[in-house]
Amino acid sequence: MAGGLLLGCATCAGAGGDRAVIEGADLVGDWGNGAGARLHIAADHTANGSGLRHAVPDRSCPTEVSAARWEFFAPQGPRKPEDSLWPAKGDSFGLDLAPGICSVFVAVQRDDDGYDLCLVMDPDQTCTDEELLRRLPTPSG
Numbered sequence: 001m002a003g004g005l006l007l008g009c010a011t012c013a014g015a016g017g018d019r020a021v022i023e024g025a026d027l028v029g030d031w032g033n034g035a036g037a038r039l040h041i042a043a044d045h046t047a048n049g050s051g052l053r054h055a056v057p058d059r060s061c062p063t064e065v066s067a068a069r070w071e072f073f074a075p076q077g078p079r080k081p082e083d084s085l086w087p088a089k090g091d092s093f094g095l096d097l098a099p100g101i102c103s104v105f106v107a108v109q110r111d112d113d114g115y116d117l118c119l120v121m122d123p124d125q126t127c128t129d130e131e132l133l134r135r136l137p138t139p140s141g
Contacts (some may be wrong), residue, residue: 001086003131005012005057014049015118015126015127015128015129015131015132016107016109016111016116016118016127016129016132017110017111017112017116017124018109018110018111018114019091019092019107019108019109020091020108020109020110021090021091021108022089022091022108022115023088023089023091024043024067024072024088024089025043027041027093027108027113028041028042028043029041029135029138030082030135030136030138031117031123031129031134031135031136031138032133032134032136033054033131033132033133034052034053035054035055035129035130036050036054036123037049037050037051037052037053037054037055037131037133038050038051038053038132039052039055039117039137041070043086045070045071046067046068046069046070047058047065047068047069047070047095048065048066048067048068049064049065049068049097050063050064050065051063051064052064052065052097054130055095055119055131055132055133056102056104056119056120056125057120057121057125057131058102058104060101060102060120061097061098061101061102061104062097062098062102063073065097065098068092068095068096068097068098069095069096070094070096070106071087071093071094072087072089072090072093073092073093073094074087074089074090081085086136088129089128090108091107091108092105092106092107092108092123093106094106095119096102097107104119104120104121105119105121105122105123106119106120107120107123108126109132113134114135115134115135116132116133116136117132117134118131118132119131119133
């Protein structure tokens with residue numbers, strides 16, 4: 001049984017590929033997974049979503065959100081006066097799903113299928129392939 005646990009963890013660690021920096025403009029849009037999680041990220045640093053229990057491994061987080069906020073983590077080191085309040089890109093960001101109740105860490109990763117998002121409670125956690133959010137196709141019409 002211990003061998004099975006090690007194999008399972010090794011599989012989880014590789015889900016989603018390597019950490020990647022994403023521009024804010026590339027992050028904006030609709031993301032989801034096959035289990036039914038949906039997350040819309042807007043350019044004004046708001047977000048909304050549904051079915052998030054299929055992406056966030058914590059029972060205290062709401063599964064439906066209409067007024068979430070997101071923000072790239074600022075790079076470490078001194079800030080210059082010309083730096084904007086909101087970093088324009090990053091490899092991770094904070095997503096406040098419910099003020100005072102649930103904030104998650106979102107790691108941006110990239111693999112052969114493109115960018116994906118891993119929503120976790122702790123930056124040391126990983127996602128399974130089923131939990132990863134991937135860019136949803138833009139509806140044509």
